[in-house]
Amino acid sequence: MGRQSDARERLVQAAVQLIYARSYSAVGVQEICARAGVQKGSFYHFFPSKRDLTIAALDELWRGLQERVVGPAFARDVPPLARIERFFDQSARVQREFMEQSGQVLGCPLGNLALEMSTQDPLLRARIEALFQAAEQQIAQTLEEARQDGSAPDIDPAGAARALFAYMEGVLLMAKTRNDPECIRELGRNALALVCGSTQAGARIVTQE
Amino acid sequence: MGRQSDARERLVQAAVQLIYARSYSAVGVQEICARAGVQKGSFYHFFPSKRDLTIAALDELWRGLQERVVGPAFARDVPPLARIERFFDQSARVQREFMEQSGQVLGCPLGNLALEMSTQDPLLRARIEALFQAAEQQIAQTLEEARQDGSAPDIDPAGAARALFAYMEGVLLMAKTRNDPECIRELGRNALALVCGSTQAGARIVTQE
């Protein structure tokens, strides 16, 4: 078996699944190798360290997220603001599936790793931050579309996207903590309030008091 | 030294600080003992396991949070909605202090543990969920006050509190990931939009599209 093999891919996939289901530190190299059907020595042929595998897994995580959740939710077959709402429904659906399979809501794989690793590994942190920025830009684009077609004329797309993304992460954190996928749906109903009530609105309410 | 000692307290305090600064799994019993100035054997005199210490640390964490962040922010010396805004400023201030001391934004200690442990330890998860509910009630009370004094007449305090708390956790997650305390302030400006744009408003915008 000289040239090429899919062992590397299998390792990344195994890492994605195991780390998402548990966490970085709760999953050992041994276990990742076992699930991938790869010997431990081979692991270190493909990756210099567990951390490097995790970085590779991060990109694969992002790819899978786009394919299975973000892509379907943000498809252009409905008006922009409806896509935002659909993201929450889509997320609720996915998490409900995890719930039925393993009895646990797993939340956002990037958010999970972000909180676990940000204070421990600067490179990992920076990588996740970059992916977060990409996500925000995706949302900002959608909001810009909504601004232009008149469904949300007065918003600041970039600022609202930041707030909205933070809210999404918060909602998924709550769902994981409550172990209840339904609260994603419920909390999702408040999402558009965050978009349309822009900065000025917030300030107005306070000074009025 | 027969009766009583503050070793237990010191262990809890050390656990709070170390676990907050890193994580549950990144901190060992050994290290907690070292910081507390307690021998390892003594540790297991006070706590049957590391997990039990963590549960005790969780309550202490909550106490400290109330004392240092939530209490000052939600004090009744300003109108209710201004307290919400003050929470974000207060959080930004605290995180900026961590930033200056250790170069890192640490985020919400409860949120951190929630994402790390929810899928690993059901009891810890339930405990954190309970604390989250208490936090939501605190917010709901504040919003109820705002509803009654007319500054936000049409809101559903309980629902808005849920959304607002999720947003707070999301904002702190973002701050930790970006390692930037200032974004707490910035994102905080969107918080009241979440309160005042209630469920009906969100639905209205979508059907209008």
Place this chain on the structure above:
DNA sequence: CTTGCTGTTTACCGTCCAGTCAACTAGTCT
């Protein structure tokens, strides 16, 4: 045919981990 590269296998290393144990100290109660 030989050199070299890509993979694979297995056994192994040192370290750290949570948790154990038995001996010991010093106060309290009878």
Place this chain on the structure above:
DNA sequence: AGACTAGTTGACTGGACGGTAAACAGCAAG
């Protein structure tokens, strides 16, 4: 005084961890 209990100490256990080493297999190019 003696028994009991709360607290302390430091050495220890077994297992898991991330990572290493060396031998080997197959393909490709010179």
